[in-house]
Every structure is written in structure tokens, then in C-alpha cells.
Amino acid sequence: MAQSTLAILGAIAALTPSITAAKIIDNNASPPNISTLFNGSIFYTWRPRSHILPPSGQIGDPCMHYTDPVTGLFHVGYLHQGAAGATTDDLVTFKDVGKDPTFIRAEGINDPIAVFDGSVIPYGINGTPTLLYTSVSFLPIQWTIPYIKGSETQSLAVAHDGGANFTKLKEGPVIPGPPFPVTNVTGLRDPYVFQNPTLDAAANSTNGTWYAAISGGIHGEGPSQFLFRQYDADFRDWEYLGQWWHEQANSSWGDGSWAGRWGFNFEVGNVFALNTEGYSAEGEIFTTLGAEWSEVPIIPQVSQFREMLWSAGNITTSSNGSVHFVPSMAGKLDWGQWAYAAAGKLLPANSSASKASGVDHDRFISYLWLTNDNFGTDAFPVVAQGWNSVLTTTRELAQGIISDVVDNDLVNETASWRVGSRNSAAGTVELVTLKQTIGQEVRAAFISNATRTFTQSGRNISTTAPGYGNTSATALDFQQSPMSRFFLMTASISFPPSARNSSDLKAGFQILSSEYExxxxxxxxxxxxxxxxxxxxxxxxxxxPGLPSNNEGGRLRLFDIAGSDSGNSSAIETLNLTIVVDNSVVEIFANDRFVLSTWIWSWYDQSTEISFYHEGSQAVAFGNVTVYEGLVDAWPERMY
Incomplete structure (x- = not known):
């Protein structure tokens, strides 16, 4: 669990808005100090329509997803006054699991203080979805302070009423604390259950064994994922297999520029296997994880920085028989400062969504928590808004392949890719990385349900074009722009070979623009x-206060791609962009391997215009831009 959620749990009740049918704020006039407005007065101003969030109040980490083996519905879970959820048969529209979407609360002997993240075994006790979750008895819990023994344990609950409620077992935690002799932990939470035949063989387990990777770390040593193995058929006993993955404190992958730091404590670790289509039990081992770190000196009870990372690698077996995960590449799952706590799950081919859309293979889908208030550290006007934070758009993860890459210095780096194969005769390599795309059904729905679609013809923009200065910024308006802040936009930009060494070239788009913003x-x-x-x-x-305007950014290497002719020509990889704008939520997808999610709190209603943007001494070629306006109402059964 992302621990900053705790800072605002006590304030959730205050976030329930006083909702009126009429819009009472004038977004054509200068903005007031929003923090002085009454509850819910800007409820609609920045609220998205196509994202996952509760009817009102705070949303926290995504977690506890599963496909119901009886109905085929996919259940999306998230922290909300305990844990809450919704079902979907298409990954596009959602129904709350009940009038109150909360299906488990902190109120038992094992969890008198809080319910943290967990993971669901679809065919669990008596063949019913069974939740393994972190039950909390003491606070505070933070990697910067001594750990309170017994504060985090792992307990079981079983679904009933179609997942509208989970009933806790009337017994103690099934994992009662840190394993012996590991006691000086920084955390022990967010169990993620999974199966893997490669791990079965390496750990000498029975085929089909369930494992639980629990995130945390050890004071003075570094972050870890602790591995447990199912010991009995009813999942009540779990055998500790050791530190499945451990990194030195505050170390990094390579020089840290592609994946940040491993930090001091891991959170929300997921373990799964992927091939080029999606989930595959026999595929390459991947993990997503949150990493917490801080600048020195460390301030007690303050974790200044978080990274939402991914890694892929191999399973090794030590001489004593213990199994370990060894990374071969790592990167940022999302480069957004406020995007964290990713949780994913296998979506089988026989799920309702896959059968309806004709997808005939298993997939792995994931969501991140996009926090409004910088993990509770910004004075964001949550009371006036009446809701706080969202989950990102449904993503599909797969093993990504970049073909025909010129074998030069750009590929030889400890980074978010690895060389899968080399063609010495052609002088090329095939690179392997993590592929991230918008869920197929979601993208198709945004396109097919668009209330307005238009295409802006591409163009070449050069500093020598009439009317443009040598290095000044150029913004050329589109012939049409959206009339709202709800749209999906696709675009491409091609760069000349000389751009590789440019120090001043910038090319892209201005969005959500007006004379004011x-x-x-x-x-x-x-x-x-x-x-x-x-x-x-x-x-x-x-x-x-609390509406930061800092820039966001992330690293993306555009490789040299070999030409198809015999002249050994090459070109810089084209930048392909997909941008989702859902009112204040903006998600930028690039080249199927880069995502940055952020907030754009536009105030004025007229801030909807788009234009080409170019700066510097190199020409660029913009491809056609298509805008699909409208998106989809993700909650058709809600009152608002």
C-alpha cells in the first residue's frame, strides 16, 4: 500500500460533496481561491468521465482485481474506506459492486486499524475467489522509522454475493509477521498471488502451486520481495522461501536514468509472465513495483520520492536450493510524478470482455493510482472538489519487440531494453522491452463512440519557413480543435538524421490551449x-495553493531503424503518440513503451485548442493528427 494514503484516511468523510444539479462555478471568469469554496462546489470542474473512481471521496491504490470464474466479469478493486470495487464485462463501462462499493473494511481482530492492498486467488477456498490481504494492527508504518512488530500481517477473506462482500476467516493471520530470522523489516505488505511453472521447477514445487510475493525491505540493507509458497489446499499455511528479490539500499538500475532508484523499500510488487501477445505462463518473468527513497538526510516519517518501476529477468537457484529473481532490464512503468501503486491481473481469454471483443488469448492488464495531492503532501482543494484521485486507463502489458534496430552505441546500455538477437550480416539487432498500450476494448470504444471525429493534415515545419525566426517557438493552430476536454488524439512526428545531435530542437503539440492557458x-x-x-x-x-505547475517528463530513446533498401540507409524511429484527455487527466502513450500520466487543471471553458509546436534549428515532419472527441461514460448507472 502506498503509505501516504493513510494521511488522508481520516478526512474521507469530509470529502462527500454537497452536490447540486446546477453548475455554480463560472469557468469563463477569473478563478477564485478554490480552497475557500464549500464542499463539492467544483465537483464537476475537473472530474473525468472515462476513468475509475468512487462516487465521491478518496480513491487509493488499485488492488484485489480478479475475473469471477462463474460470471466471467472482471472485478477492479481499489482502496476506499477499506477496499471497494466495480465489475466490467468490456473494460470500458463499470458497475459498482453494490450501492456501497466497499466490500471489505478494517473492523476485525486481525485488522482493527486498516486494510492494505491484497490479491485474489480466483479459485480459492471451496472454489470461491479468496483474498489474501495485509491486515494492519498498528500505525505509523514507514520505512524511515523502526518497525512495530505485528503491525502488518496477511489474512484471508472469501467472496460472497458475487463479490459485493468478502467475509474474513474467523482465525488468525495466515502469515503472522516477518519470517524468521528477518525481523528488522521496513515493511511487509501488499501480497501478490501468482502461479508460474518455471518457478515450480526451480523451487521443486508441485505444478500449479500458488506463490505470494510480499513487498518490503530490511533496515540497513535495502528493499526486498519476500516469497511464500502455498502449503495446504485451503491456503491457510504458507511456507517462506526466502528473499526472492533484494537490492542494496538506494541503489539503481544502471546509472538510474532509465529506471530511477530501487530505494529503501518496495511496495505493491506484482509478479507475472509475458510473451508478445500478453500473459503467458511460459513467458518471460516480469514484475512491477513501487520503490520508496529519499534524499539525505532522511527526515523521520517522510518519504520524499517514489518510483513506479517495472523489471524483467530470470529465475536462478542458489546452491542451497533457494530461488531468486535476477533482473535483465528495468524501466519506469509510468513517468508521471503522481502515478504510483500499479496493480495488474491475468485477464483470461474466456473472460466476458475477451469473448465479447474476440480476443482469443490471455492478457495481463494493469491500473495505476494517479493521486491528486502528491501523496497527501500538497494542499490540494479536495474538500471543494469532493473527490480525490483516479485510476489510470486500462493498460495491457506484453513483451515488446523493436525490430531492425541499427546495431550501434544507442542499443548498448543498461537500460529499459535488452538485446534479444543480433543479425551481424545486416548490422541490426532486435530489442526486447515492456510493451504498454491502452486496453484494446477501451481504445476501440473511444474511437467508435466518438461524438465528433476530425483529422488535421500533417505538415513539415522548418525554421526557414516564411515568418518564423531561427530558433523561436512556432505554434500553428489546427483548422479544427476539440470543443471539450474529452478526447483521444493520435499523431506522429518524424525527425531528420541531423536531429540526433540537436541541442535546441523541440517538437510536439500544444493542447488544452486558450488565450489564458x-x-x-x-x-x-x-x-x-x-x-x-x-x-x-x-x-x-x-x-x-496545492495546484503545482511543475513540468513533467520522462526518457524515451528513438533508435536508428535500418532501411528496407540495399543501401544500408537508416532513419530515426518515428515518434508515435496517443494522448488521452479526460478533463483534467492526461495520459501520454508513446511508441508502445512509454507512458506519462499527469493532471492538467485547466480553468477556462475555452481552453480546448490544439496546435503544432516546433522550436529549434531542425525541420520536422508532422503526420496527420486524428482527434476522437467524446470518450465514454464509464459509469452509466451512477447518478453522477
């Missing part, structure tokens, strides 16, 4: 980064 999304070769310039995104940021 604008946001610029652009790529620059100077540091191989995709940047979201939010310095002028929100007029409300000038009047209201």
Missing part, C-alpha cells in the same frame, strides 16, 4: 525526453 507536449533530443510543460496549464494555479 496552454500545455505543451514535446520531444527533445538534448536529453532524449518527452516533456509536458505545465507552467501555463492552469490559471487556477495562480490563485489556489
Amino acid at each position: 496552454s500545455t505543451t507536449v514535446y520531444y527533445q533530443f538534448a536529453n532524449e525526453s518527452l516533456i509536458v510543460d505545465r507552467s501555463n496549464s492552469s490559471a487556477a494555479a495562480t490563485t489556489t
